[in-house]
Amino acid sequence: MKEDLLDLRNLTKNKIKELIDLALDIKQNPEKYNSKLNKKTLLMIFEKPSLRTRVSFETGMTQMGGHAIYYDLSTSPMGKKECIADTAKTASRYVEIIMARLFKHENITQLAKNSSIPIINALTNFSHPCQILSDLLTITEKKCQLNGLKLTYLGDANNNVTHSLLFGCAAAGINITVSCPSEEGFSPLPEVLDKSKNMAQITGSTIEVNNDPKQAVKNADIIYTDSWMSYHIKDEEKEKRFKILIPYQVNNELLQLAKEDVIFMNCLPAMRGMEQTAEVIDGLQSVVFDQAENRLHMQKAIILNLLKIK
Ligand code: CP
Ligand code: NVA
Secondary structure, eight states: OOOOBSOSTTOOHHHHHHHHHHHHHHHHOGGGGTTTTTTOEEEEEESSOOSHHHHHHHHHHHHTTOEEEEEEGGGSOBTTTBOHHHHHHHHHTTOSEEEEEOSOHHHHHHHHHTOSSOEEESOOSSOOHHHHHHHHHHHHHHHSOOTTOEEEEESOOSSHHHHHHHHHHHHHTOEEEEEOOSSTTOSOOHHHHHHHHHHHHHHTOOEEEESOHHHHHTTOSEEEEOOSSOTTSOGGGHHHHHHHHGGGOBOHHHHTTSOTTOEEEEOSOOOBTTTBOHHHHTSTTBOHHHHHHHHHHHHHHHHHHHTTOO
């Protein structure tokens, strides 16, 4: 049976360890892997912009001896002259694996249901699993552990990165506190909170949601934030969102309330003066470019894992 990576709701501690161990080996010994994907092709379907995801996936395929095709959905019949199922069935006859960055999560589910090859979610409005698996690698490198750490997420929490963080932290045994505005549309989806709380029971970690950023960052090992203007949010909402989200901006004052060795994370792209100040993202505690680099190593591990290549 083919496997897909659509979200992290079924993630386990064992799977995290397997992927991190493989990603670390790939990072340390890249030459060992340079012909693992000989003659294999990855189709990369994009409905939204990207820097990191597009470049790291394509580079990863090239470095492992394979090939990637960038496919811009605006030049495709999919969703217009052709249904998603037909695209999935056709592409399955050409390539070995597909990744897609789409707006609607149900569209990637459709793609997965109708393809005979693995599908990787490269971000939907609902989830961003590749980012969070890569971040678990970065946290492991920086903190030498996952279990028992405290991660505080600040800002827009009705978002893909927060949802995947909730699942990922719960599976890894990381205690997660999400601090976000009480206004409608900024909290994590209730179904994600319920499911991640069930997952957290297995690992013994905690999940908390509040509206008090100062309280939330106390004792944090990691402070994480994400864009206030995700790709799917319209420009005209910027001013209104800024006013609501500004109390959750990560600045030096908040950073100082966390543990002394706290690290600052943002999956990027980032706007200085919005979700964090320049002094924080450009400061010594920031690990944002290590996060960006680790996309490459972790995604190579994900591709090998889904294709069952040792
Ligand atoms: N973090 C991330 O997915 O970045 P891109 O939007 O540049 O791919
Ligand atoms: N939440 C952001 C993540 C970008 C990688 C977005 O959806 O744009």
